[in-house]
Amino acid sequence: MALDRDTVLGLLKQIDDPVSGSDIVAAGVMRALNVGDAGDVRFVLEIDPKRAKDYEAVQAAAETALKQAGAAKVSVVMTGPTSTPEAPPDLKPRRAAEPQGPQKIPGVDRILAIASGKGGVGKSTVSANLACALAQQGRRVGLLDADVYGPSQPRMLGVSGRPASPDGKTILPLRNHGVTLMSIGLLTNEGQAVVWRGPMLMGALQQMMTQVQWGALDVLIVDLPPGTGDVQMTLAQKAHVDGAVIVSTPQDVALLDARKGIDMFQQLKVPIVGMIENMSTHICSNCGHEEHVFGHGGVAAEAEKLGVPLLAEVPLHLDIRLASDGGAPIVVSQPDSAQAKAFQDIASKLVSEGAA
Numbered sequence: 410m411a412l413d414r415d416t417v418l419g420l421l422k423q424i425d426d427p428v429s430g431s432d433i434v435a436a437g438v439m440r441a442l443n444v445g446d447a448g449d450v451r452f453v454l455e456i457d458p459k460r461a462k463d464y465e466a467v468q469a470a471a472e473t474a475l476k477q478a479g480a481a482k483v484s485v486v487m488t489g490p491t492s493t494p495e496a497p498p499d500l501k502p503r504r505a506a507e508p509q510g511p512q513k514i515p516g517v518d519r520i521l522a523i524a525s526g527k528g529g530v531g532k533s534t535v536s537a538n539l540a541c542a543l544a545q546q547g548r549r550v551g552l553l554d555a556d557v558y559g560p561s562q563p564r565m566l567g568v569s570g571r572p573a574s575p576d577g578k579t580i581l582p583l584r585n586h587g588v589t590l591m592s593i594g595l596l597t598n599e600g601q602a603v604v605w606r607g608p609m610l611m612g613a614l615q616q617m618m619t620q621v622q623w624g625a626l627d628v629l630i631v632d633l634p635p636g637t638g639d640v641q642m643t644l645a646q647k648a649h650v651d652g653a654v655i656v657s658t659p660q661d662v663a664l665l666d667a668r669k670g671i672d673m674f675q676q677l678k679v680p681i682v683g684m685i686e687n688m689s690t691h692i693c694s695n696c697g698h699e700e701h702v703f704g705h706g707g708v709a710a711e712a713e714k715l716g717v718p719l720l721a722e723v724p725l726h727l728d729i730r731l732a733s734d735g736g737a738p739i740v741v742s743q744p745d746s747a748q749a750k751a752f753q754d755i756a757s758k759l760v761s762e763g764a765a
Contacts, residue, residue, distance in 0.1 A: 418442070424471055438455055438456055439452055440452065449483075453487075453488055454485060458489040472485055510646075511648055511650070514629065515623075516623055517551070518628065519651040520628070521629070521653070522633055525635050525657060526655075527663055528634075528635040532632065533632050534687075535752070537632075538740050539752055540552045540588045541738050542740045543630075543759070543765055546753075548628060548765060549626045551623050551626045552629075552632065553631045556632055556634040557610055558603055560597075561594070564736060565733045565736065571596065572621075579622050580620055580621045580622065583595060589623060610640065618647065631650075645677035645679050652680050652682035654681075656684075657707075659688075659703045659705050659706065660703045668711070681717045683720040683758070683759075685720050686709065687725075688724075692726075723751045726748045739752070
């Protein structure tokens with residue numbers, strides 16, 4: 410007749426435990442009892458490995474008692490308990506911990522963002538001329554064209570060709586007029602649309618910031634796209650931005666959006682170092698009549714309200730547009746002109762204030 414579980418337990422309770430003085434069932438050293446239908450009995454003696462010799466007699470006594478009672482087969486295994494449960498294997502790929510918070514770009518002393526609330530106010534023209542004006546004053550200047558959907562800096566700086574990559578990771582930027590330039594426009598064909606969602610956009614910006622070999626720069630000017638979106642947030646969250654310059658035209662519609670841009674930078678803890686009123690006035694080339702096509706003084710009033718400097722009132726002039734379209738900003742093509750002087754004065758103010 411095959412043994413049942415209760416009978417087996419009764420027999421094992423008659424075997425003394427050499428350590429505790431009680432039986433092996435009460436002492437808890439007998440574990441994982443299995444009684445098969447065919448009369449096979451298996452269990453484990455979980456013991457201190459140092460007392461294995463003492464338990465050899467217990468193992469033999471248990472096997473003898475169970476076989477005499479009719480067990481067809483008896484298997485008693487001695488094992489030692491593990492002090493801590495084995496941790497499951499880590500199947501996640503190992504990678505270096507990513508730095509938290511805004512980080513300095515290696516070799517770059519300062520980052521200055523040029524921003525606007527809306528498009529069409531001449532922010533990229535200001536960025537290109539300011540970069541060249543700073544380079545003329547002896548500063549080591551880089552220009553990052555972060556307007557991924559509408560990159561215009563390659564045309565304005567007269568730069569063409571594709572950046573090289575010696576190792577498939579590091580990007581070598583191009584250079585002209587004393588300014589080191591990186592733009593998504595250098596990586597796409599002219600007229601080719603960049604159709605990307607937010608994550609791709611943010612990834613491209615991070616690559617242009619951290620994988621470009623900028624070298625040693627006094628200031629990296631970042632030409633931001635209009636608005637308050639992914640690019641602005643990514644820049645402020647990933648890189649340590651030292652300041653922002655807000656560009657606006659004088660009319661109320663532009664100022665409404667400029668205020669939103671200012672509020673965004675305040676939320677992102679980026680200081681506003683000044684405002685620029687672009688297209689401030691137009692002087693007729695034939696009769697010399699001065700006319701404020703878009704109004705006048707709105708940016709100055711906003712700057713005073715915020716307690717930030719008004720860096721310049723840049724005129725609306727055909728030569729500024731022609732120079733930018735021709736690949737040599739006005740400060741390069743006509744450095745002695747009144748139009749160039751407006752940008753040169755901005756550069757001087759930013760240098761004297763330690764912002765560039």
